[in-house]
Amino acid sequence: MSETKEQRVLQFVLQNAIRGDPKSVIDNIDKYCSQREWAMNVGDQKGLILDNVLKESNPNTVLELGTYCGYSTVRIARLLKPGARFLTVEFNPAFAAVAKQIIEFAGLKDKVQVIEGNTQDIIPQLKKKYEVDKLDFVFVDHWKDKYLPDTQLLEKCGLLAKGSVVLADNVITPGAPEFLKYVRTCGRYDCTNYPSFLEYMDERDALEKAVFRG
Ligand SMILES: Cc1ncnc2c1ncn2[C@@H]1O[C@H](/C=C/CNC(=O)c2cc(-c3ccc(F)cc3)cc(O)c2O)C[C@H]1O
Numbered sequence: 001m002s003e004t005k006e007q008r009v010l011q012f013v014l015q016n017a018i019r020g021d022p023k024s025v026i027d028n029i030d031k032y033c034s035q036r037e038w039a040m041n042v043g044d045q046k047g048l049i050l051d052n053v054l055k056e057s058n059p060n061t062v063l064e065l066g067t068y069c070g071y072s073t074v075r076i077a078r079l080l081k082p083g084a085r086f087l088t089v090e091f092n093p094a095f096a097a098v099a100k101q102i103i104e105f106a107g108l109k110d111k112v113q114v115i116e117g118n119t120q121d122i123i124p125q126l127k128k129k130y131e132v133d134k135l136d137f138v139f140v141d142h143w144k145d146k147y148l149p150d151t152q153l154l155e156k157c158g159l160l161a162k163g164s165v166v167l168a169d170n171v172i173t174p175g176a177p178e179f180l181k182y183v184r185t186c187g188r189y190d191c192t193n194y195p196s197f198l199e200y201m202d203e204r205d206a207l208e209k210a211v212f213r214g
Pocket residue numbers: 040041042065066067068089090091092095117118119120141142143144146169170173174198199
């Protein structure tokens with residue numbers, strides 16, 4: 001049966017990256033997706049901003065919405081302190097299967113829990129089923145029309161505390177206008193925009209950091 005693009009990305013990593021070396025996994029995904037087939041990874045330019053915002057936050061508990069192939073999952077997991085908890089949610093089984101193999105190849109299997117499911121179903125289960133109290137850092141990179149409902153769901157479920165960081169990809173391209181308007185005007189977040197470029201392209205994009213005021 002014909003391979004998918006995501007399977008080709010995985011194969012390229014398995015054949016070219018160094019097992020147990022997260023940076024070589026990241027670099028090889030960027031190499032494949034910039035030279036051979038574009039894919040919706042956060043990429044290296046926005047990835048550097050993600051790295052820096054994450055380091056500033058130094059989180060104990062991290063949630064990612066939209067694992068895809070696990071590129072940002074590896075970027076995040078490689079920077080977490082020992083004992084930190086990291087949950088990532090993906091509802092496409094084929095993407096989750098690729099991500100799990102990429103995460104394991106990078107040597108980060110024990111740092112990440114890949115949860116297969118829809119974020120709107122998983123978020124309400126985080127407290128009881130996944131024993132999460134509060135989230136220190138949330139990376140939002142799934143369907144763009146889900147950014148707002150899921151942010152409001154995180155609030156409703158009592159998962160955000162004063163200082164919790166919500167970092168959203170693609171607030172320019174493809175854009176998440178309702179999310180952006182909400183976090184910037186609802187009065188419950190301090191927002192910072194980080195202008196950058198769309199992964200592997202020259203088009204403009206940006207990350208938005210929304211820090212919950214509690
Ligand atoms: C609700 C829900 N629950 C669990 N997983 C969910 C979910 N919604 C999506 N997902 C999963 O996240 C992933 C989805 C990510 C969506 N990201 C995108 O659509 C996306 C699109 C572009 C883009 C930019 C310019 C262009 F011309 C074309 C595309 C760039 C990006 O960085 C993106 O993240 C994979 C999907 O299965």
